[in-house]
Structure formats: C-alpha cells, structure tokens
Amino acid sequence: xxxxxxIYYKAIGSEIDVFNQVYQLKLPLLLKGPTGTGKSRFVEFMxxxxxxxxxxxxxHEETSSTDLIGRYIIKGAETVWIDGPLxxxxxxxxxLYLDEIAEARPDVIVAIHSLTDHRRxxxxxxxxxxxxxxxxxxxxxxxxPGYQKGFKELKPSTRQRFxxxxxxxxxxxxxxxxxxxxxxxxxxxxxxLVAIAGKIRNLTELGLTExxxxxxxxxxxxLIKNGLSKRLAVHVAIVEPLSDEQETLNALKDLCxxxx
Numbered sequence: 536x537x538x539x540x541x542i543y544y545k546a547i548g549s550e551i552d553v554f555n556q557v558y559q560l561k562l563p564l565l566l567k568g569p570t571g572t573g574k575s576r577f578v579e580f581m582x583x584x585x586x587x588x589x590x591x592x593x594x595h596e597e598t599s600s601t602d603l604i605g606r607y608i609i610k611g612a613e614t615v616w617i618d619g620p621l622x623x624x625x626x627x628x629x630x631l632y633l634d635e636i637a638e639a640r641p642d643v644i645v646a647i648h649s650l651t652d653h654r655r656x657x658x659x660x661x662x663x664x665x666x667x668x669x670x671x672x673x674x675x676x677x678x679x680p681g682y683q684k685g686f687k688e689l690k691p692s693t694r695q696r697f698x699x700x701x702x703x704x705x706x707x708x709x710x711x712x713x714x715x716x717x718x719x720x721x722x723x724x725x726x727x728l729v730a731i732a733g734k735i736r737n738l739t740e741l742g743l744t745e746x747x748x749x750x751x752x753x754x755x756x757x758l759i760k761n762g763l764s765k766r767l768a769v770h771v772a773i774v775e776p777l778s779d780e781q782e783t784l785n786a787l788k789d790l791c792x793x794x795x
Contacts, residue, residue, distance in 0.1 A: 589632060621657065644689075710732070
C-alpha cells in the first residue's frame, strides 16, 4: 500500500523515537497490545513520515509461508512464479507489517527466522534461492498478548528476535484529544465517550474477551458527528461489538445510557 500523507497519530510515549532508531539500524520490531490501541495506525504513520512503501499482511489461522513468500501460477501455457508480499518487501526495501503474527501458521515464523537476525536473508525453497534483504527493508509485527492467552502465543525464542514496544489504551486526556482530532466531535461528547470506555474497561467481572478500544470510540464519535443519536451510536459502535450475551449487552447499554 502507498501510505497517505498527513496521517494523524497521537504519540503516547517514546514510540516514535524508538521506531526511528529501529529503522536506522534495521532491527525487527514487535508491537504488543490489545486490539484497537493504535498499533496499525502507528506503523502507517511512521511509514508516511519516513516516506516508505508499506505492505500490511493481516495474519489469520490460514496464513502460510507460501502466502508470504510466493507461489507458481498457471498463466496461459506457462508456469510463472509470483512473489508474495514478504519477497516483494525484502527485494524492494519496503516496510512489511505482519499484523497479529501469532494468528499465522507456524511455518510463517520459520520463514522470517533468518530475516530477524544478522543474516537478513530470505530462503525461497521452491526456487532454491536465498535473497539478501534490501538495505531499506524493515520487518514489523504485532500481536495481542491477552487474546486467547495460552492458545496462540509467540514463543519466547521468537519474541527475543525483536525489539518490542507495548501499546495500551491512552490516558483519558490523550484519548479525548484523539477523538476530537479524528472526528471533529465536540470535546464534551468526546469526554463522555472516554468516560464510558474507562468505566467498561474496569468492569472485569463481566469477563469480556476484549474491552472498549479507542477504535470503537472513534467509530461512535463518527456516527454521532454524522447525525445518529448519541445513545444509539454508543449501543451499536461500542456495546454490541463487545459481546453476544444478551444479559451482558443489556447491562452495558443501561450503564452507557446513564453516562451519555
């Protein structure tokens, strides 16, 4: 993807400085944190700031090394090799972002193994070739340590191949600023949405798999700005995505109605 210019990103800590240093040294970077805390936006922002092409792969349980490296396809009467996103990035010096890398199949970790140490090279088994990474190539990956904990996690030996940054929900003041900047919503409504998020995030007794992300707040603010009633916007953009249990949904909706 060609990253658009002027992407808004609110720095929460020293992540911009770390990324700049990592890029200069071409060290692989791992972003850790819950869904919707700005990991993908951060990578897009940094690619834009550095004026580098970014290739993003959203990993899932069927993502394999073949999907990343490439494959032969039939084209007319010929069999033609087509590079995958990893090969393209390695050859051309792009930033490759593997979003939710822990979701991918184990052979993906094997494929990037030699790209995450001093060798910086990619072995393409089907071609019998080893490619040295372009000097500008950078590997960035992300994962959510709390999601499906104990089921899909990165091995310590894999994590230790990366420089790592932890992402979390912004402080209330910063989150309000993000909503206002992203959606042009009034500060008063932004503060109410952030207060709702804070309240729900602290309701650990509900046992929610995921809690309210900044992304959900942005969606609610956009709906309100576009004319949807505040309560309905909160219901559909914040509450409904959190659970399918009707009792839980009713309790959350009642809570939110009191706060908005």
